[in-house]
Amino acid sequence: MLSQVYSHLDELTAVALFGIGFTLLLLDKNLMKKIIGFSMMDSGIYLFLASYGYIESRLAPIYAEDVSESSAYVNPLPAGLVLTGIVVGVSVTAVMLGLTIRLYERYHSLDIDEIAEKIRREGK
Amino acid sequence: MMTMTWWQNFPPFMIVAPLMCAAVCSVLKAKAARAVMLVLSALECCCMGVLLYFTQTRNLSFTFAMGEIGAPFGNELRVGAVEALVGLLFSLVMFLSLLGGWKQLEDDIAPNRMNLYGAVFCLLTAAMTAMTFTNDLFTAYVFIEISTIAACALILSRNMGWNMLAAARYMIMNLLGSGLFLLGLSMLYCLTGHLLFPQLGAAVRALAAENRYDMPLYLSFLLMTMGVAIKSALYPFHTWLPGAYSTSTAASSAILSSVVSKMYIFLLVKVFLRAAGVDVFTRRIEDVLFLYAFVGVIMGSVHAIRQRHMMRMIAYSSVAQIGYIFLGIALGTQAGFAAAVFHILAHSSAKSMLFLAGNRLQSAADGHDTFPALQGAAKKAPLAAFAFLIGALSLVGVPLLGGFASKVYLSQAAVALGGWRMVLVLADLLISTALNVGYLLRCALRLYRPTEKEETEHNPKTKDAPFAFAMGVLIVMNLGLGVFGGPVLRWIQQGIAIFM
Numbered sequence: 001m002l003s004q005v006y007s008h009l010d011e012l013t014a015v016a017l018f019g020i021g022f023t024l025l026l027l028d029k030n031l032m033k034k035i036i037g038f039s040m041m042d043s044g045i046y047l048f049l050a051s052y053g054y055i056e057s058r059l060a061p062i063y064a065e066d067v068s069e070s071s072a073y074v075n076p077l078p079a080g081l082v083l084t085g086i087v088v089g090v091s092v093t094a095v096m097l098g099l100t101i102r103l104y105e106r107y108h109s110l111d112i113d114e115i116a117e118k119i120r121r122e123g124k
Numbered sequence: 125m126m127t128m129t130w131w132q133n134f135p136p137f138m139i140v141a142p143l144m145c146a147a148v149c150s151v152l153k154a155k156a157a158r159a160v161m162l163v164l165s166a167l168e169c170c171c172m173g174v175l176l177y178f179t180q181t182r183n184l185s186f187t188f189a190m191g192e193i194g195a196p197f198g199n200e201l202r203v204g205a206v207e208a209l210v211g212l213l214f215s216l217v218m219f220l221s222l223l224g225g226w227k228q229l230e231d232d233i234a235p236n237r238m239n240l241y242g243a244v245f246c247l248l249t250a251a252m253t254a255m256t257f258t259n260d261l262f263t264a265y266v267f268i269e270i271s272t273i274a275a276c277a278l279i280l281s282r283n284m285g286w287n288m289l290a291a292a293r294y295m296i297m298n299l300l301g302s303g304l305f306l307l308g309l310s311m312l313y314c315l316t317g318h319l320l321f322p323q324l325g326a327a328v329r330a331l332a333a334e335n336r337y338d339m340p341l342y343l344s345f346l347l348m349t350m351g352v353a354i355k356s357a358l359y360p361f362h363t364w365l366p367g368a369y370s371t372s373t374a375a376s377s378a379i380l381s382s383v384v385s386k387m388y389i390f391l392l393v394k395v396f397l398r399a400a401g402v403d404v405f406t407r408r409i410e411d412v413l414f415l416y417a418f419v420g421v422i423m424g425s426v427h428a429i430r431q432r433h434m435m436r437m438i439a440y441s442s443v444a445q446i447g448y449i450f451l452g453i454a455l456g457t458q459a460g461f462a463a464a465v466f467h468i469l470a471h472s473s474a475k476s477m478l479f480l481a482g483n484r485l486q487s488a489a490d491g492h493d494t495f496p497a498l499q500g501a502a503k504k505a506p507l508a509a510f511a512f513l514i515g516a517l518s519l520v521g522v523p524l525l526g527g528f529a530s531k532v533y534l535s536q537a538a539v540a541l542g543g544w545r546m547v548l549v550l551a552d553l554l555i556s557t558a559l560n561v562g563y564l565l566r567c568a569l570r571l572y573r574p575t576e577k578e579e580t581e582h583n584p585k586t587k588d589a590p591f592a593f594a595m596g597v598l599i600v601m602n603l604g605l606g607v608f609g610g611p612v613l614r615w616i617q618q619g620i621a622i623f624m
Contacts, residue, residue: 018307025300034296041303045310052314077197081262081313085306088269095273096295099280103288112292119285 010051017044053078146246154235157242165219172212200259206619224480224594225375232373248274278376290367301354308347321398359420370435374483382472414454420447425559459537470526478515484508500575516564529609
């Protein structure tokens with residue numbers, strides 16, 4: 001049992017990160033914490049992809065002079081996916097942060113329910 | 125390698141051109157940015173039309189390998205009759221929404237921000253085209269996120285508190301959805317080692333035949349389905365929808381309701397038919413989906429009846445209509461998928477018209493959209509009221525209109541399947557048609573009811589040729605889908621048959 005847990009540590013961590021992030025993004029009222037939750041959720045997935053993409057004792061996918069067979073290298077695609085995912089995640093985070101700043105400047109609160117209440121009272 | 129003819133080179137340009145236009149738009153003046161939007165969306169329509177003509181008449185599909193790099197490292201686009209048809213409708217609706225909301229666009233958006241609206245519109249065009257054509261799961265994810273950001277900016281087009289709140293809610297729910305989708309696709313990639321649909325489908329079939337990784341495969345498809353369900357507002361994940369659709373400018377509402385949510389569903393259709401390949405995994409998902417869709421069709425209408433504002437009512441009716449589409453998918457047969465795709469077309473052309481006309485009626489009623497305020501609005505905006513009536517009739521399901529045809533095809537698909545699903549689908553259609561009459565026609569009739577008090581000042585009728593043109597084409601589209609529903613459905617069926 002314990003050895004199984006140990007051998008799947010990466011996946012377990014990834015799933016835990018995803019779960020924590022997902023719950024934060026869904027349930028927390030604070031917009032900043034929601035954004036943090038989103039980052040954690042995405043990091044979980046990147047960890048998952050990256051840990052599957054790496055095979056121990058294989059080389060990084062950069063061509064070396066003396067090693068010609070492709071089985072000596074790891075597949076470069078998962079790393080590429082993770083990098084693309086990070087770029088996407090950064091841009092989404094930026095949009096969310098911008099939105100949060102504008103909401104905060106106007107309503108002086110980060111609590112989404114409180115903001116909704118203030119807008120309702122404002123009536124527009 | 126098959127030799128490429130001239131029109132087969134269109135797809136990549138149809139994605140790259142809008143991306144470049146988005147970059148250019150951001151530094152243009154307001155007038156030039158609007159011209160770029162209009163020309164770009166018109167061009168997209170023409171290209172889609174050419175693709176549809178060639179793929180349909182020759183009954184073929186083709187893949188465009190980017191840089192001619194094949195699997196497993198390459199990235200491909202695939203175009204067949206279904207993709208071209210759905211893409212044509214989406215780009216047409218975007219073009220017409222722009223025209224129909226042209227005047228509100230000038231009122232709602234400051235001239236110094238129009239260039240940014242243009243950039244976002246172009247980004248959304250690129251995302252729509254890419255998601256319709258792509259043959260690669262990860263590319264689909266990237267463009268899902270691009271469209272999420274673009275849609276968020278479209279909601280924010282009016283600088284009011286409600287819009288900002290709606291955009292924040294939209295982002296939160298949609299990020300949950302795309303997170304689930306990304307996790308599902310990562311798991312699927314780890315299991316199969318492929319991201320391109322044909323190879324992915326083959327690998328999944330091989331694993332299923334050996335009965336290996338049954339649970340992980342099921343889970344990964346389930347996660348992707350849940351992600352798409354949240355992003356396209358299947359009941360009960362619809363909480364972000366009413367605010368997002370009802371508060372933004374006319375063109376934004378029309379595009380969001382009829383293009384953005386539908387392109388995710390079309391992506392799901394592709395995942396089910398091309399990546400899952402076998403119904404070992406999708407069958408179990410479809411049962412769950414069926415339940416949600418069944419409840420959603422009724423609950424969407426019930427929510428719509430309870431609204432006191434017209435725009436929110438139209439938005440809630442989308443929840444019910446999305447339920448129809450998922451009902452078709454959940455049938456799991458080819459006829460069911462064809463009916464679902466047909467309903468995507470029918471609903472897009474009706475709902476965009478309702479939003480554009482509704483917005484115009486709202487401004488005719490001095491910016492109010494409560495039902496008492498709208499009474500007699502038909503007199504002030506006759507064309508908008510007529511278009512609203514046609515759209516309402518189509519959604520209710522009156523013969524000769526698109527909504528009727530799609531209800532017929534959906535029930536035909538259900539009858540062909542038989543069993544408890546048939547009973548439930550027919551019951552669902554019956555109940556929801558009754559409910560639709562209850563709110564859509566009540567609203568439409570209210571527009572035509574004369575007001576008690578005599579209109580003292582008659583504001584001079586302002587000519588709005590773009591709006592009139594957009595309404596005219598949309599009415600013709602609704603009629604066309606109703607009258608020529610048979611041939612269109614056959615195109616879809618032919619296209620789906622060569623999906624594999």
